[in-house]
Ligand code: HEC
């Protein structure tokens with residue numbers, strides 16, 4: 712009897728944990744985000760619109776290993792703000808192409824502009840995607 716009770720309590724605990732893990736995996740973040748809100752050129756980012764376009768989370772989100780290397784996005788991982796890593800302490804002097812990865816601007820231009828450029832390459836009528844004002848809308 713007691714054994715059965717212990718088993719059912721344990722089962723309930725596992726189910727509850729499963730529900731919590733499910734809730735974390737489903738956190739899609741805010742639907743609209745302003746990046747660099749305190750800076751000179753805030754960038755407005757329609758997060759939900761991008762998610763609805765079936766762009767994988769891993770196109771934009773990733774992590775960092777203890778040795779400083781980039782790690783790939785995995786479902787349910789803790790998603791941190793870009794600036795948590797893309798700052799002069801964590802990624803000093805790192806660059807990719809023209810983008811300085813130790814700044815939020817470099818991370819933003821590296822990610823946002825690279826994909827928007829690729830979209831224009833597929834469909835020339837989308838030229839607006841590389842206009843400064845498309846992302847840096849007037850306050
Ligand atoms: C096109 C790029 C892009 C895609 C696709 C994307 N995100 Fe994001 N997401 C961002 C950016 C940029 C931020 C803002 C990060 C910051 O504030 O530095 C963000 C923020 C978040 C945050 C809030 C993080 C925080 O601490 O403020 C969560 C949670 C999140 N995203 C989850 C997801 C999930 C889950 C998916 C896939 C279903 C997804 N995102 C798809 C770019 C993207």
Ligand code: HEC
Pocket residue numbers: 771772773774775776779780781782790791792793794795796797802805806807812817818819820821822823
């Ligand atoms: C947990 C730390 C961490 C967070 C958070 C993070 N990055 Fe990164 N990112 C890295 C690391 C590490 C690299 C690889 C740097 C190197 O060694 O070249 C990288 C590389 C990049 C690159 C260049 C390589 C590539 O994949 O194209 C871009 C662009 C980039 N990140 C954009 C972003 C954006 C945008 C966000 C927020 C949505 C973000 N990162 C959040 C750690 C992070």
Ligand code: HEC
Pocket residue numbers: 754755756757761764766770771819822823824826827830837840845846
């Ligand atoms: C992996 C690809 C990808 C990435 C990364 C990406 N975008 Fe986009 N973005 C798109 C696509 C696709 C559209 C929709 C284009 C269309 O069909 O009109 C879009 C549209 C937009 C629009 C709306 C343009 C309009 O129609 O008014 C804004 C604003 C925007 N993106 C900002 C950003 C910002 C800021 C970032 C980085 C934080 C970013 N995007 C990263 C693919 C991307």
Ligand code: HEC
Pocket residue numbers: 746747748749750751752753754815816819820823824827840841842843844845846847
């Ligand atoms: C596809 C989106 C996108 C486009 C297009 C874009 N930017 Fe950005 N830009 C960003 C993001 C995201 C950031 C990082 C967040 C921030 O600082 O506003 C940024 C940051 C910046 C910063 C740094 C602001 C600061 O406070 O440090 C400058 C300057 C800048 N962009 C200039 C431009 C100019 C000039 C153009 C047009 C030639 C342009 N950007 C086009 C997304 C974009």
